[in-house]
Amino acid sequence: METNKKKLTTASGIPYAENENSMTVGPRGPILLQDFILHEKMAHFNRERIPERVVHAKGSGAYGTFTVTHDISKYTRAKLFNTVGKETKTFLRFSTVGGEKGSADTERDPRGFALKFYTEEGNWDLVGNNTPVFFIKDPKKFSDFIHTQKRDPYTNCKSATMMWDFWSLNPESLHQVTILMSDRGTPYGYRHMDGFGSHTFSMISANNERHWVKFHFKTQQGIKNFTDEEAGAMRGTNPDFAQHDLLTHIDNGDFPKWKVKIQVMTEEQAKTYKWNPFDLTKVWPHADFPLIDVGVLELNQNPDNYFAHVEQSAFAPAHVVDGIGYSPDKMLQGRLLSYPDAHRHRLGGNYEQIPVNRCPFAVNNHERDGQMRVDGNGGSGPNYFPNSFDDIVADEHYKEPSWDLGTGVADWYDRNAEGENDHYTQPGNLYRLMTEEAKHDLIKNIVHSMSGIDGPKKELITNRQLCHWFRADIGLGMAIAKGLQLDLDETMKSMAVHA
Numbered sequence: 349m350e351t352n353k354k355k356l357t358t359a360s361g362i363p364y365a366e367n368e369n370s371m372t373v374g375p376r377g378p379i380l381l382q383d384f385i386l387h388e389k390m391a392h393f394n395r396e397r398i399p400e401r402v403v404h405a406k407g408s409g410a411y412g413t414f415t416v417t418h419d420i421s422k423y424t425r426a427k428l429f430n431t432v433g434k435e436t437k438t439f440l441r442f443s444t445v446g447g448e449k450g451s452a453d454t455e456r457d458p459r460g461f462a463l464k465f466y467t468e469e470g471n472w473d474l475v476g477n478n479t480p481v482f483f484i485k486d487p488k489k490f491s492d493f494i495h496t497q498k499r500d501p502y503t504n505c506k507s508a509t510m511m512w513d514f515w516s517l518n519p520e521s522l523h524q525v526t527i528l529m530s531d532r533g534t535p536y537g538y539r540h541m542d543g544f545g546s547h548t549f550s551m552i553s554a555n556n557e558r559h560w561v562k563f564h565f566k567t568q569q570g571i572k573n574f575t576d577e578e579a580g581a582m583r584g585t586n587p588d589f590a591q592h593d594l595l596t597h598i599d600n601g602d603f604p605k606w607k608v609k610i611q612v613m614t615e616e617q618a619k620t621y622k623w624n625p626f627d628l629t630k631v632w633p634h635a636d637f638p639l640i641d642v643g644v645l646e647l648n649q650n651p652d653n654y655f656a657h658v659e660q661s662a663f664a665p666a667h668v669v670d671g672i673g674y675s676p677d678k679m680l681q682g683r684l685l686s687y688p689d690a691h692r693h694r695l696g697g698n699y700e701q702i703p704v705n706r707c708p709f710a711v712n713n714h715e716r717d718g719q720m721r722v723d724g725n726g727g728s729g730p731n732y733f734p735n736s737f738d739d740i741v742a743d744e745h746y747k748e749p750s751w752d753l754g755t756g757v758a759d760w761y762d763r764n765a766e767g768e769n770d771h772y773t774q775p776g777n778l779y780r781l782m783t784e785e786a787k788h789d790l791i792k793n794i795v796h797s798m799s800g801i802d803g804p805k806k807e808l809i810t811n812r813q814l815c816h817w818f819r820a821d822i823g824l825g826m827a828i829a830k831g832l833q834l835d836l837d838e839t840m841k842s843m844a845v846h847a
Contacts, residue, residue, distance in 0.1 A: 407443035409658035412647035424551035426671030446497035452587035461543035487682020508800030516812035534579035537593035540572035776820035795831035
C-alpha cells in the first residue's frame with residue numbers, strides 16, 4: 349500500500365480489506381452472518397435519513413457575516429450590536445414550508461428565513477419567513493393549519509378544498525393569503541426576497557429599558573418573483589432551482605446581501621396602538637413605525653457538506669441573547685417550546701452539540717448524558733445545581749426587567765374578540781397599494797387556486813371565502829367572483845346568508 353494513501357476502516361477505525369464482496373459459503377453460497385462489514389454498511393445506510401422536518405423540509409443554507417453599520421445601543425445591550433463595524437458569523441437556512449424534502453422549491457408557498465448568529469454570549473436564532481405576517485395568531489391552531497397544507501388523509505394528495513376550507517373558516521388568515529396568492533408567493537429563488545423575524549420581539553437597553561421590535565431583512569439583489577406560469581414550468585424543469593441558484597452565486601463570488609433594519613415601538617405606544625402589536629397576522633405600518641438601519645447580512649460560504657450543515661441545522665426562537673427578549677406574541681410563545689422539542693425528536697437531545705448548532709464560545713451547564721453525547725459529558729464534574737464543587741454561577745447581570753402588560757387574569761380568550769377581529773383593513777390596504785399588474789396577477793392566482801375547490805361543500809367554501817375578499821375590497825371580491833364565473837346575483841344572496 350502506498351504510504352500517502354488512507355486505510356479503509358470500519359466506523360470504529362478497524363482496517364479491513366474486502367469492501368465489495370460479501371463472505372459466502374462458496375462462490376454462489378449463502379452469506380455468512382459473521383460478515384460484520386456488510387451489516388455495518390447496510391445498518392448505516394438504513395439510518396442515513398434522519399426524520400424529515402414536519403414543516404420546512406425542503407431547504408438550502410449558507411454561512412455568512414452580519415456587520416453592524418448603525419448604532420442602536422440606545423435600544424439594546426446585545427453585544428453583537430455594540431460597535432459599528434463589528435462582524436458576527438451567521439448561518440442562514442431558507443426553505444419552503446409545506447412541501448416534502450423532495451418537492452420543488454419554486455412551489456407557491458411562504459419561504460422560511462431562519463438565521464443563526466454565533467455571538468460571544470451564545471447563539472441567537474431569529475426564525476422567520478419571507479413574509480411579515482402569518483396565517484394564524486394562536487399556536488393551538490398551528491397543527492390544524494399545517495395539516496391543510498400537507499396531504500389529504502384519504503387521497504394522499506394536496507387538496508385545494510382542504511386548504512380553502514380552513515382559510516374560509518379562519519378570516520385571520522386573509523392578510524397572509526393575500527401575500528401568498530400574489531407573485532410574492534413564488535419568489536425567484538432565495539436571493540431576491542426579503543426576510544422578516546415576523547414576530548414581535550423585545551430589546552433591552554443597558555439601563556433595563558424595554559422596547560418592542562420587529563426585524564426586517566431587505567434584499568440588495570432587488571425583489572424578483574416568478575409568475576404562476578413560470579413557477580409551474582420551473583417545477584418541471586428544475587425542482588431544485590432555488591438551491592442551485594444560491595449555491596452557484598456564492599461559489600462564483602457573487603455574495604447575496606440584505607440590509608438589516610428594525611421597527612421600534614415603546615411600551616406606552618403598544619398599550620394604545622390601533623392594532624394588537626403582538627398579533628402575527630398584522631404588520632406595523634412603516635408610516636407609524638419607520639424602518640431603522642442596523643447592518644448588513646452577507647452570505648459568503650457554502651457548506652462543504654449539505655447534510656452536516658443544512659440538514660442538521662436546528663433553529664429555535666427560544667434562543668435569544670442578552671439584550672434581546674420575547675414578547676406576548678402568542679405564536680412566538682408557542683414556538684418557544686415546539687421548536688426545541690421538534691429538534692430533540694429529529695436530531696436527539698444533544699442536537700446543540702452538532703457543529704452547525706454548537707456555540708463556538710463557552711457552554712457551561714449541568715446537562716448530561718443522552719444519545720450522541722460527544723463533548724466529554726462534563727467529565728467528573730457534578731451534574732446538579734447548586735453544588736459545592738464547580739464554579740458555574742448564575743449571573744444576575746443578565747436578568748431582564750419584569751413585564752407589566754396590564755392584560756388581566758389568565759384565561760382562554762377568544763383570539764378574534766371585539767378589538768382583535770379586523771382581518772380586512774390591512775389585506776384591503778395591501779391590495780389597493782398594488783400596481784394594476786400586481787392586482788391582475790393576484791386575482792388570477794386566487795382564481796386559479798380556488799378553482800381547485802371541489803366536492804359537496806364546494807359552493808359553501810367558495811362563497812364563505814368570497815365574503816372575506818369582499819370585506820377586504822369590493823372590487824377585489826367582484827373580480828374574483830367574475831374569474832370563477834359565478835352568477836353574481838346568486839353569489840351575493842348566498843353571501844348575505846353567510847355574513
